[in-house]
Amino acid sequence: MTDGPWHHRHRVAVDVAIAVAFVLLDTGTTLIGASWWPDRPDTLAWVVLGVQALACASLAFRRVAPLTVVGVLGAFTVAVTLLISPAGALTPAHDTNVWAPYATVVAAYGPFFHQQNRRTAFLALAAFTLVIMRPWEPSVTVMTIGLLRTAVGPLLALYFDARRRIVLALLERAERAERERHLLTEQARAEERARLAGEMHDVVTHRVSLMVLQAGALRVTARDEETRQAAEELRAAGCQALEELRDLVGILRTTPEGDRTPSVGGFADLVAESTAVGTPTELIEDGDPALASPVVGRTAYRVLREALTNVHKHAPGARVTVRVRYDQAQVRLTVLNTPPADGASSALADTGSGLGIAHLRRRMELVHGTLRAGPRPDGGFGVEATLPAYVPTAESAV
Structure with a gap:
């Protein structure tokens, strides 16, 4: 070599x-x-x-x-x-x-x-x-030849030195461009990992928590010991999965293009799923859902999904009321739940990353909305999101 x-x-x-x-x-x-x-x-x-x-x-x-x-x-x-x-x-x-x-x-x-x-x-x-x-x-001859003797070398030296400097500068610029390209690639990868982690938090945690609740309900209502044992194992495995997901959750900073998150039309499905796992949930809608632009609808869907997930974790047996009001200027989503039934606690309470509300606040900032979440005087919990009805995006311009 x-x-x-x-x-x-x-x-x-x-x-x-x-x-x-x-x-x-x-x-x-x-x-x-x-x-x-x-x-x-x-x-x-x-x-x-x-x-x-x-x-x-x-x-x-x-x-x-x-x-x-x-x-x-x-x-x-x-x-x-x-x-x-x-x-x-x-x-x-x-x-x-x-x-x-x-x-x-x-x-x-x-x-x-x-x-x-x-x-x-x-x-x-x-x-x-x-x-x-x-x-x-x-002597014209001697002086001319003598001058050429000493001028040709320096001129060549200056030319080659300038050429060398230019080549070094171009190489340095190419290396810098390569380093910048590498850094941009790494940044894109990091952003993609953050996006996937955010989606994992929003989607997987919600679905697994529903599975754990269903397994817990099956353990209580099953008639034979074998079924109860299988339900308990399923519930324990779900809790462990949620705990392991805790270290994989990242902060979702941007709304990616091609986002396939359901919009306001998916509210009824979330409410039905919540009711099916033992958390009675009522949906009250006022206004035309078509007034919500696509990105606003997806953001509101995420807020409702996270709010219901938190109810399943921290307030088992509570009743939930979901109110959505659509008008020309804004979309207001309110999720209120009563205290847990008989002060019950859930095995899901200690699972998750604890960053769900923080993620939602960042999402709301992107669409210039506001989010308030906190306990209520009656012992329950409330989440209120206010979003502008229309946020211009390339998708909504099509």
Whole structure:
């Protein structure tokens, strides 16, 4: 498994290869008279040629010490220039050549690409350019070639550095977008889990509590011991299921699209179910149920379901009166129950999450309604919900 291209994983080998290549290039071009080489080379010329090879070899350190490489090649160029004039120790075959080796092109590249301080890089490049151009010996050819020698490298360095920064910025932006997408996905999952937990509280708890009540009634009315035992086991299993559901209930914060919760038309079914399990319930409706918009109807249904579930848990044997009034402006739902029969207590009283009313209050806030719940002077309990008759949604606009 690799971590990148070969030349990125073997930077030292690449730099050494570049240094060797320029040692050979500058030595060869010097010997054929493309630089400072004299017609009749003496010992000094051969020594200078060796020093030039060492100076070009410094390119092997162009990444770790770019300014040092510039300084070495600049010092060599100054030394050759001084040996030619005014010392006169060397007499080039072609005095219009540039004395600096070709390795200066790569050396000028280094400070801009590998040096963090751009100001220092510019100062070093300016001094390097003056040494190579020899402005004290004005020559259009020498000055033009010298300027190109020191300009091409930095321009390439600036281009590649800008390109690198852009690529890094794009990669960072892509990674940030990926992280944001992941967070949005996790948020959507959390919201879906909360929605499912809320539905579990609203639906499963209601149905299981009805099952427990029916099992309790069967245990009391059964004629044989075997049936009573089976009813008791069923009742105990239902209570345990409700207790286990307690840790799974979440807070329902939004009304999801495609909600299939029954509306006001399901009130009669809830009342019938409550009566069937031994809690006499009366439904009184006043007005036209069609005045309630879909989301208002579903919210009112949830309020009634939760209120009846609480009666089954905490007030077994109580009588319940459900009043619903529909008008143009609002829907008012009132659920009143008497005290438990003979002070009886229910095994369901300690089950559930205890967050049912809190869930309902959040639902009511979403539709700009109000909910009041509390004990009554006669020992019973009352729940009163007031909702606006119409709440605009995409569903009601269809």
